[in-house]
Amino acid sequence: MQTRNRTAENNAYPKKATIKKTLPPIPPCPSKEQMENSKKRQEARSTKDKSSSYSPMSYAQATNAAASILKIKETFPALPNKKILEIHDAAFPKPDNKGRRIQHTTKGLSRKQAIIPTSDNIKDIIMGEANAHIFQINMLLKSIKSSTRAKFICPCPGGIAINMNSVPNTSDLNTIERYLKSINGAGNNDVLASRLPQSKSYLKITGIPYIQPNGNKLTGDDITTTMKQLKLFEPVNLAVKPRVIKASPKSNIAII
Numbered sequence: 001m002q003t004r005n006r007t008a009e010n011n012a013y014p015k016k017a018t019i020k021k022t023l024p025p026i027p028p029c030p031s032k033e034q035m036e037n038s039k040k041r042q043e044a045r046s047t048k049d050k051s052s053s054y055s056p057m058s059y060a061q062a063t064n065a066a067a068s069i070l071k072i073k074e075t076f077p078a079l080p081n082k083k084i085l086e087i088h089d090a091a092f093p094k095p096d097n098k099g100r101r102i103q104h105t106t107k108g109l110s111r112k113q114a115i116i117p118t119s120d121n122i123k124d125i126i127m128g129e130a131n132a133h134i135f136q137i138n139m140l141l142k143s144i145k146s147s148t149r150a151k152f153i154c155p156c157p158g159g160i161a162i163n164m165n166s167v168p169n170t171s172d173l174n175t176i177e178r179y180l181k182s183i184n185g186a187g188n189n190d191v192l193a194s195r196l197p198q199s200k201s202y203l204k205i206t207g208i209p210y211i212q213p214n215g216n217k218l219t220g221d222d223i224t225t226t227m228k229q230l231k232l233f234e235p236v237n238l239a240v241k242p243r244v245i246k247a248s249p250k251s252n253i254a255i256i
Helices: 002-012 032-053 058-076 081-091 121-130 130-144 172-179 220-229
Strands: 113-117 150-156 158-165 204-210 253-255
Touching: 058 081, 113 172, 121 130, 121 150, 121 158, 130 150, 130 172
Parallel strands: none
Antiparallel strands: 113 158, 150 158, 204 253
16 A cells, blocks of 8 residues: 555656756867968958058158168178168058047137227127127128128127138128128227138348437337338238337347
């Protein structure tokens, strides 16, 4: 009876399945020939990458390279040409263009501006109602079928600067100038000719007599008047009034 009961119990509970764990087969070691072929393919790939990233030399670089090769040849005349080239390549490695950055000039004023020299009085009037003036300027630009539009007005040394959505042309500048001159309270000399932003340079003039033939001393106004009469200075706009000093206390030569 006990034996039959144990048999029935064993039949009621199924036996657990046994899982045989088998390791994956070990791949065979590559042969010596396969390793050499793989190494050759890697070397060919690296050589191709280097050749694609190399850029041709300029005329000055090629001239300097030829001069350095000739100097090495004169120093070691017994060496073969192949060794001389190896010495040159080791002393002057070829430049790698990877990660090369473009050199930029110093940032300055944007060309999408109109610079209008004004007096302090009219400058305060314009800045007091800047939004209204922007609206009127855009209406006038639209009337002449121009795609340029004024964005905002900001003060700048000696006048105002109007930021535009694009570089204004001569017609746009003339339209803006005519409108600003028509503002109530603006005189003939309160608004000068509008222009685009220009680069600033330092100008030094020497060899001019400090005492004029009429006995008067040379002033900055005399220099400004003379420069306006010369065609050489027609495209030049002075940022500040010229300063006149003597070369030495006892000299009659002025430096501007």
